[in-house]
Amino acid sequence: MRPARASLTSVIGLAFAAACASVSALAQEPRGETWRGREIIKEIGGTVVSCRDSYGLNVHAVLVSDLGDVGRARNLYKTPVIMMDPSHLIRLPGKLQLFFFGHECAHHVLGHTYVLRPGVETEADCWAAKDGRDRGLFTRDDVQSWAPWFAQSRGSTVSGHLPGPERARFILQCFDDSTDTAASTTVTQQR
Numbered sequence: 001m002r003p004a005r006a007s008l009t010s011v012i013g014l015a016f017a018a019a020c021a022s023v024s025a026l027a028q029e030p031r032g033e034t035w036r037g038r039e040i041i042k043e044i045g046g047t048v049v050s051c052r053d054s055y056g057l058n059v060h061a062v063l064v065s066d067l068g069d070v071g072r073a074r075n076l077y078k079t080p081v082i083m084m085d086p087s088h089l090i091r092l093p094g095k096l097q098l099f100f101f102g103h104e105c106a107h108h109v110l111g112h113t114y115v116l117r118p119g120v121e122t123e124a125d126c127w128a129a130k131d132g133r134d135r136g137l138f139t140r141d142d143v144q145s146w147a148p149w150f151a152q153s154r155g156s157t158v159s160g161h162l163p164g165p166e167r168a169r170f171i172l173q174c175f176d177d178s179t180d181t182a183a184s185t186t187v188t189q190q191r
């Protein structure tokens with residue numbers, strides 16, 4: 001059975017350039033990494049989202065088309081940024097959209113954008129699963145229901161993502177693992 005589509009209920013984009021005046025003089029951003037002037041992600045699936053990195057800095061979350069993936073976490077000119085592709089997001093159920101936001105946020109929370117090392121993708125998955133659980137954002141049933149979406153992805157030895165079915169199992173395992181809670185850093189808050 002094909003799961004129902006969910007709509008992306010995010011996006012309030014306004015005069016973002018003003019907030020970024022300090023970096024406006026800088027040119028030559030790498031292609032596909034431009035985030036200034038993009039629509040800001042305020043909420044996902046009806047849940048207000050925010051993210052702070054390992055230094056407590058506010059992470060800017062913006063929509064970027066043609067990202068090549070559902071989301072990316074980067075430090076651009078010393079500003080922590082989450083970029084999410086609306087065309088990928090809109091195909092996913094709201095809770096899974098939230099999970100992917102949590103995954104990208106986890107890269108900032110856990111300092112992955114500063115030090116690249118093996119295992120960051122599974123770490124981010126696990127953190128996002130526990131964070132969503134601890135905040136009551138999704139239930140075990142929600143996590144289980146994501147399996148068909150993960151089933152389609154093959155994984156990658158380059159990015160470190162597990163093959164889909166394995167990744168879905170791993171995320172559920174993290175959700176079930178109560179020995180550890182996610183970080184104390186605020187990622188999401190429900191209205």
Ligand SMILES: [Zn+2]
Pocket residue numbers: 103104107120121124
């Ligand atoms: Zn990742």
